[in-house]
Amino acid sequence: MSKTQTYSFNLPTRGAEIDGRYRVVEQIGEGSYGWVFAVEHQFLGQTFAMKILHPRVASDPSWVVRFREEAKSTSLIGHENIVFVTDFGKCRNYGYFFVMEHLEGASLDAVIAEEAPLGMQRSLRITLQAASALSSAHDLGIVHRDLKPGNIMLVERSDGSEASKLLDFGISSIVMVAAKSSQLYGTPAYMAPEQAVQPDVDHRADQFSLAAILYEMLTGQKPWLTTSWDDATPEARTTPPRPPSELREEVGEALDEVILRALSVRFEDRWSSIDEFSRGLVSACSVQWIPKSDPLDFWAEATEVDEVAPQVTVRTPSAGESLVIVLDDVGDVDFETRPQVTVRFRTADRLAREYRRNLLAGGLFLPSDEQPELHSEVDLCLVFEPSARSLEVRAQVVAHSSPAGERGGFGVAISADDRDRLTHFLRSLRLGLELSQADVVRPMREPTPDEDLSAAEAFLFSRIDEAMPVAKIRTFASGLPFDVEQAIQSLVERGCLEIEPADLSSLSEVSQIHEAEVWATELPTEARTPERVRTAGAAALVDDDTRLPWLDEQGENGGKRGSLAEPSEISYSRQEVGRVLAMVRYFKARQNYFGAIQVLRKALEVSPSVPEFYHQLALLHAQFRGDYPRAFQALHGAIQLDPQNDEYKRTRAYLEKLAGLDE
Incomplete structure (x- = not known):
């Protein structure tokens, strides 16, 4: 007869210090794998969320590997719709922990429970943001595998708009392989049928889960009634779900087809990629995508990396210089001038990022201090400098934006008549957008x-x-x-x-x-x-x-x-x-x-x-981790490479002072 192991564990209380760097503010959550606390970093004065692993989990080395790999796998994706893990460690009193971005908002499952069915535009925006994040993860071969409303957080941006954040990559493909786990994990109501019977699934499993979430947002119902693991198997899902339009007429047949294809029981019958699924959603409905700026542009500009951010020029021709003949409502000839906007992308990487952030949904964000009038039409020339290729399209200004601490600009929606030409143009540039992760x-x-x-x-x-x-x-x-x-x-x-x-x-x-x-x-x-x-x-x-x-x-x-x-x-x-x-x-x-x-x-x-790499590493080890021996080692490398640099000498004095205060 097996014995059930019990664990004695004292949770940290308000004000408790963890790992010499974090002070507990309050407990904000609890799950089957541990507890979540709001903590303040004592060196930085910033608030984070810390998950302390349950002793039952932390006693299993494979689980420790899982959580360490989650931190590694998500930290470098750098997508604004993915919550990042910023630290991982172990302390004497509370065991293993990892630290995440602290979010204030509501989980999508709570929003669905209170408000479903959600508005069409809102549901599609949440889905497209999540799809963009998944696309970046899939590029690195990372499959989330546990996408559900409870793992999507809705937060408010600095400009007041709503953004979704994907949470919990704890059973993602890279994590499970690192832990050498062949167990089956997932949430039956949302996971793909193949995930119920085998541990190895590909990116199309995430597509299925996202489509199930969209179905529920639009209709207030799940695609299938699922109460147990067996209900999620392929055999239990032989009957297709009702088309969403039968439950909500405004969805329409075109959107039905896109969603139901993503919900195919056979993964071979789904869209070939999450990007294709996104394109299908955009073409099936008249969603108005509001383009968002790329925050990396601001930091590249501040670091004087002039080829990263797209270069934008806005020119409004005089009436006699460029005339467009149009007919007004009564058939009279009228004249109008349209602003001529040129955007130059100087690297393939930056254009690929814009593709996943905005172009995929038919939008484009242009960082510029000069902004045409809202709702005005513009003639847009998109230039890709590495291959000296360009495309001219019609677009409409749909948003002005001045994000806090970042450069402003304006968002445009590409004319529906020109979107197929845009897609063909981007594919012809051979940016690698069509490369499969398994090519x-x-x-x-x-x-x-x-x-x-x-x-x-x-x-x-x-x-x-x-x-x-x-x-x-x-x-x-x-x-x-x-x-x-x-x-x-x-x-x-x-x-x-x-x-x-x-x-x-x-x-x-x-x-x-x-x-x-x-x-x-x-x-x-x-x-x-x-x-x-x-x-x-x-x-x-x-x-x-x-x-x-x-x-x-x-x-x-x-x-x-x-x-x-x-x-x-x-x-x-x-x-x-x-x-x-x-x-x-x-x-x-x-x-x-x-x-x-x-x-x-x-x-x-x-x-x-490069001495500055060592210099920055030294500052991070000192300010974030309080690891002064490693900070001094890194700074020594910077000074070896550039012994005449006065800034490095000032940093050494600064670190000596910090280390003295910490003793």
Whole structure:
């Protein structure tokens, strides 16, 4: 007869100190895996949410791995609709904990319980925001696997608009593989049928869950009556759900078709990607998407990285310069002038981000101090500078925006008549938007000595020494200042790589992707850093005379804390250094300090001779973690590389003062 284990555990009370850095404000939640507290970071004075793991969970090493991997997997996605995990640790009194962004708002399940059915426009906006976040996660091979209304938080932005936040990646694909778990997890009412019978599922499982949530928002009912795990199996769902329009007439047949396809019991019958599902939703209804600014533009501008943010010019021609003949309501000829707006995207990465943030829903945000009148029509010219391609479309100004602390601008909605042309144009640019996470990239030949590879091309080629899925490449390149898809395409055009499309009708590639994710997150840094970039491209290399030791920050992965390791030989350009620092400032502004540290770690793996990377790392270790030995180690690296820098000397005096106060 088995015994039920009991646990004695004292929860922290108001004012209790945790890990020497956090002070408990109040308990704000409780679940089957632990308790959630609002805590104040004592060094930063900022409020976070802390989850303390239940002893039943924390006593199982596989669960500890799960939560650590959740922190790693979500910190670098950097999507505004995903809550980030900013710290993970263990303290003597309360055991394991992780720290998250603190949100004030309401969970979607509470909103549905009180207000369902929700408004059409609101339901679609929530769905499209969640789809955009999932698209970014899927790019890295991360499948959420537990998407439900309780894991979506609705919060208010600084401009008063509503935003959704995805929570709890605790049973995501990357987490479960890291924990070596083959158990079945999920929420029966929302999980895909295949998830009820097998642990390995792909991105289309998240699509099913999101469609089930949208169905419930629109109708106030779940697609199927589900009271137990058995009710979620494929056999129990042979009868399709009622079309939403039968429960709510205004939904319409076109939207019925989009939702019901995403709810197909056979995953092969669903939309091929979450992006395709989003496009289907937008085309099936007249949703008015309000474009949102990209906060990274502001920090890139502040760091003087002039190629990141799109360059916008607004010109209103005089009446005699550009006339448009129109007929008014009574058939008389009238004349009007339309503002001419040009937006120049200077990197593939930035255009891809805009695609997922706004273009996917038929909108575009233009950062500009000059703003045409609200509701006015404009002639918009979209320019992609790397390939000197452009497209002219008609658009309407639908929003003016001045986000707190960020640059203002205006949002436009692309004319419905031009959206197909826009989609075709974006696909023709070969931004990697159509690359599946399971598409396989294979090395074909070594670059020749006279091929001058960029830093991005040299870095990727040095890592792709065997066939690997796109998700694996995106994972190890996340947080780096490279246009990854563009670099892949460039190497394909050179004949150095080839892309083999994946068979989306099979789940066999998922295990390969999972293995790739573990490879990318668990191996020691030294094993992932090439000893020598396999190309003679001079622009991508640093001479042996300039090679310097760099601080190994991967103590938990086998390297000794504070030890010196051999650098790789790829050198960032000035602009790429600026983009790294822009990402660091962006993550810090969002209080995602774990993400900022991860960005700097990855940057040092690739280009270890940039003193400012060490300087920023030193400040983060001191101010966020209170880890002064590691902070001084990092600062020592900065001073070694730039001994004449007075700012680094002032930082050393500052750290000495902080360390003295902390004693």
